Amino acid sequence: MSEEAVMTHLRLDPDNVGEQDAESLLEAIKGDVRYEEVIHGCLNCGVCSGSCPSHRFFDYSPRIVVQTVLSGDAQAVKDMMDEYIWACAQCYTCAMRCPFHNSPGGLVMIMREVAVWRGMEAVHRLLKPYGRVLLKVLSIGNQLTPDMIQPDFFPDWGPKIPWSSTDLAIKRKAIPVYTLQVTTSAWRVSPQTSYELYTIYEETGVFRLIEQIDPNLYEVVSDMVEDLRDTIESSR
Amino acid sequence: MATSPISDKVRTSGWEFITKTVDKRAIMKAAPKDPREELAELEAKGEVKVIHITEENRPIEVETLLGRTKRIPTNKLWHHKSCGQCGNIPGYPTSIMWFMNKLGLEFLDETHQTSCTAWNYHGSGTSNLVALASVAVRNWHRAYETGYFPLIHCGTSFGNYKEMRNLLIEHKDLRDEVRRIMAKVGRELVIPEEIVHYSEWLHVLRHQIAALKIHDLSSIITTVHPACHVWKLVPEDVIYDPNIYGGQRPAPTTAILLALGAQVADYSTWYDCCGFGFRHILTEREFSRSFSLERKIKVMVEEANSDVAITQDTGCTTTLDKNQWIGKAHGYNYELPVMADVQFAALAAGADPYKVVQIQWHTSGWEKLLDKMGVDWRTSKAEYEAYLEELKAGREPEQLYVPPVENLNLH
Amino acid sequence: MSTSVMVIGAGPAGLQAASTLSHLGFDVTVVEQQQYLGGAVARHQYQVLMPDFSSGPELLRHLIERVNEDPHIKIYTGTSVEDVSESRDIFSITLSGAHAETIQSHAVVLATGFDHFNPARDGKYGYGIFPDVITGAELEEMFAKGPIRRPSNGEVPQSVAFIYCVGSRDRQVGNTYCSRVCCAVSAKQSIELREQLPKARISMFYMDVRTYGLWEDSLYWRSQEEAGVVYVKGRIAEVTEQHGRPVLKGEDTLVRGPFEWPFDLIVLAAGMEPSRGTHDMAKKFQVSLESHGFIKQAHTIHNASLTDHPGVFVAGAASGPKAIEDSIAEGDVASLAVFDYLKAKVTL
Structure with missing residues (x-):
């Protein structure tokens, strides 16, 4: 994971559709101006997933999303953007409960936006x-x-x-x-x-x-x- | 069994337990900044214009989660309608306007409004922060130039607009970009002093509204589905009242039901979402169906013996109402009426169930409920059917409200 | 002339400080707003103490007898500090209540302790709404007064859950610190519960188990080995009620994933917060608070009892969450710091 400061942005350039290198996707996620607000750290406590409607019905856990993004494993993050994060119901119960004041739902939203604005394959189907x-x-x-x-x-x-x-x-x-x-x-x-x-x-x-x-x-x-x-x- | 949401339960064991006053202000030492204070600072610096709540708006003060004061305007309101409500639950906005007429309140409902576009954003990601903020500001500015204060009907719009307000206050580059775009459409960057949901308006006027009640609701067991985007997005802005669940759960909707004299029953999945899921309702229907049935409708009926599920937002009303019929294929034989708090209140206050509350658009059987409430829907139905025939024959429709000509701009 | 020191707060830290200060040759006035001595140990009637299962009443008897029998210690219960002024290193302290008088003191020890976090401030636990959801302190009162029963119906609980970190380590409620003792106290309570409830299911829902140092095997391991207590890693998302029983909802983050689990009795391990008295006294004696609202230690490592106001010292949970044993030790630390401070100024 790059330790350099990421340039923040308000939105992505639609002309970069097709730029799907895993590192650049992660950089785009971390560059979103909201990133600092949606993720601070993670206690791995399970309050988010324990609260999560989708966690009960799908192979989906907001805790795993946060942990994966924090791990800096760009390929794993990219794999998630294909399908995994689309299970989130965007109810924001996780955000209301997280003791770290993370917003896993907000993080998922940024990831969805990046997936769409980079034209990832699964997005067409979704x-x-x-x-x-x-x-x-x-x-x-x-x-x-x-x-x-x-x-x-x-x-x-x-x-x-x-x-x-x-x-x-x-x-x-x-x-x-x-x-x-x-x-x-x-x-x-x-x-x-x-x-x-x-x-x-x-x-x-x-x-x-x-x-x-x-x-x-x-x-x-x-x-x-x-x-x-x-x-x-x-x-x- | 129905249980009282009022918190002063006596512990049956006789143990002496510690009782201390709940003071949520103690949370304040690590509380998020108050965006409204920062907004005032930006206004003082000439950075933004603010849509102020004035005397004319007849605001009523309430307390939010952290003990902060929020002013809810009650008069001279600009209806920021909801596409999901207007499109699919038309009795939702009409009930709001019906009450405003009844209470002699001034409002403006016109054609220069767009949706917030946030449902699409949450579901598909085909938008971005700048577009969402620009859509919000365009609507706010339109309200601003009419002199009316925006009242947000949809929960997702309400949550999204609070997020947009906060982000606009925090990020100068976002303000600059939105300002640039607004200049292109001949508008300015304005931000309302408060973002106000209709359920908050209903909440502060609940006693006046309850005074209009003509039906006895004391035998009606209601269950409340609190809408996620109403109270989980920017949760510190939500109204709490020590008399409602001991101040531990949001007050709006529950409080008006109590004011109307209905029973409010608790149930074990109270905190769960409805299953709408933004994209799920369209693309993962199996999830929406299973979740709404298994986690909401079934529990409301079996645990709480509920007569009606009361909502405070758009997607939840649709999800809970429309998914019950298919459940029969899976052995779920529930028929729980679903409607918004304001529709329920309008029925209680004698609004016509067909012409005003537009209950005919709701799919889960409501007839038994209306009988239990003492609402004569059969006469109303007959009149409505006759009215449809008259409309077919070319009669001009009845109107609760028609916008002034200058607010139309139709081709 | 005699040198007088005021100790404010008569919990374990304050009582220990009073006794030691007297041994060092000072005249001591203990000011306590309650009618009783012993602080939280007395208030919640702790019968069995963490970590060594020694007797709470015996500890109180020991601490209280020493101060009661000491002619150099005046005990003012039912008394509060009203007003403080300071001139040439002497504090003039006006009291109200049972002993409304003004006292000159050369030094002050603040031993104003903690309050338990009130779980009603965090709606997701349903505390105050569901009768079978109680706090750890309330469980201590149950231990003191009689058999363990469900508050809702008086029945013997067949299953008990402890929820850790209630009001601690949680930005949502404004407390980002660990309260240090609740893990170990809950383990102690689970072992005690087992004696009364030989067949009950006892489960602990935790985010981390922090049974520091020697408490690890003596409490955490023992609760599993001897008492058959089960530990589940997952912070509880919410408590609701189903058919008259509380239901815990959460994620077992290590093994089983999402769960919804009914229990007969829920014990909330509610954390520690600076007491109201701590805040009031900090203001009146002009000492700074650290970022969590406890009294700020001027030199945390160097000496636990120094505040940033010369002549004002702190002992016990007023400066941060801690166990009874540490609070009593700090009573001594503060006494020695007072001695050090005053010996240069006055002849003893």
Whole structure:
């Protein structure tokens, strides 16, 4: 493990997608400005894993994540980023209980971000079922919309789901709050708001990241972005 | 058996035990810095603008974990809505607005808001700190320019915004970067004096809300699912009250249920998450199902004999409600209604279960509960169905609230 | 003229200091806010002491008889220090309570001790919510007063769990230090429990077992070899209640992974914190506290009893967590330091 001070960063460069050397991944994790806050040391006491919902169901332990990162074994850390850390439910019970004030959940979040922004192989598989959410969040900033609740996607949610998706427009209209009387977004989002959101995504590398890791999705999104920009700019 | 969450239990053995006052202030000697004090310092230096809570917001003071004071604004609020709630549990925000109307409180619900995007971040990692902070500040600034104080409906937004506030206060380079991006969209860096969740608003107004109650809830056994991102993220900012679990567990939600006269039962997996897992609900559904059934619903029913699970956040309401039906395939025959504290309170105060509380979107059978509460949902259902027909025929919808025209900007 | 020294606090350290100071030729006033002498040993009625299983009441009898029979020692119980002023190395100390008077002292020994961490400050243990969750000090009181029973229903416990490091080594509650004695005291208690509960399951949940020096085999090993006590490495994440019994949730970090384990009785090895009296006296006598809130030793290695205020000395748990044996030793250390300090100034 390098003893040199790591340069801290606020975010990763999406143009470094593909840089997956184990040492550079560990360096990226340790360089995150939040790293110093999420990990201080470790007493190996087991409070985090004892509190952890995923520890009960998966081969996953926040204690092992912390210990592995602290060990400085870059290859072991990289192996974890492939699948292991994606079991975390991000509930932050570990962070609330850790006697060292570590945040194992926060550490996992940094590792996930690095895994995605470096385009690690497993990420493509992990993100696949996420496409619909990503499309919504990138285009309007909502993560869930009424029209996403469809029986095809949620057959396990039971016999009332078809009710929810039939005559949706009318049922949404029957919600007595004007902004909610829509189906393709969670509420009416003004075009100006989406326009501003696109600037944020552009300036923070999010669009560029999506372009690199999911070109098909990016194509759909960029069409929507262009249309909206044209509309807004021509109305000025 | 239902047990009282009030702490002054008499030890049955007759032993003389030490009793000392719990003073969480003793934790203060190693306490995290108070970001609000640092924010005030940055404001004094002209580094940031602060959205202040004013007289007009009619704040009520409460104590948080370490004995610090938090001011909860109750009036002139800007609704920072939740996409999970608006999309899937629409009676959640409508119940909040219904109470605000009932209490004569002023608010603004408009179209210039985005989600916090933190659910996606926790689930997929396809964002970053700068983007999250910029999204937060953009929403805060929008509230700021309207003159209304942001009230955060979603627990994940609430937790995430507290983290973003703290990180913005701590890191100048983050402030500079967010400021640069805000300039591009014609906005400024502003940070609210407090980050406030609707459950806190409900908590401080619980006695006024309880006074609106028209149904007797004394036979209703409730179980509370406290939401992880509401109380485990930035835990020192959470409201505690010595009368609720002896000040050892957060007060919001439990306190309003008690104020409404319902029973609140404890259960052995109270601390567990719901199984939502951010990505799990979409990509590891087996985990979400098993966890919510095995660790929450089953325990609430079997240990606590609960009539209803009461939530205070978005993902938990969905996870606990939607996963019960599939459990029948695995021999779990539970039918425990799930709803947010504010929906339960609205039912108790006589809100229309269909038109206002929108209970029809909830999948786990709530009919027995409503019967037990004395809510006439059958009439309400008939009226709602007739109303849907009228809407189909072109009738204009009824509104609890319509934003002023200048807050629409729709094409 | 006679040279007078005030000892504040009448626990083992203070009582030892009073007696030794008197032997060295000083007039001693012992000020104790409680109505009784003996400090924590008396308050919690320790019957059997760590490490040697000697008698607590006998130790108290020994310490108290010596000061009671000594004509050079005045004992002021039910008395508190109200106000302190200092002029030419003489402290003028105004007392309130049973002996409301002002006393001139040439030196002061602070033996103000510790308070147990109140576990209600850490919600995850359910202390004060679940009746069968008690502290180690409460277990000592049970030993003193009668048979061990479950507070919830009066039944004989069939299983007992000890939770280590409650309120110690934990930034979440503001105490980052080790309280030093709780591991060994819990081992002692488990051995005592075994005598009363021959069939009960007794389990210790620890992060490290710190039975220093000679306590290792005499307590830690013995508890396993003779008392059949089981040690599980894993800090308890939370305590809840199921069907009227407390349930421990945690990770067995070495062997079995996650567990949820019901017990009839839970004993919290609650750590030591500077007592309120320690804080009050530090303020009144203008001595500094170290970062954990105990009285700061000016020369930790050189002499355990020196504070950063000349004429004010410290003994016992007021300067940090320690065992009774060490507190009594420090009573002597402080007495000799007082002697050293005063011999240059006054003729004895």
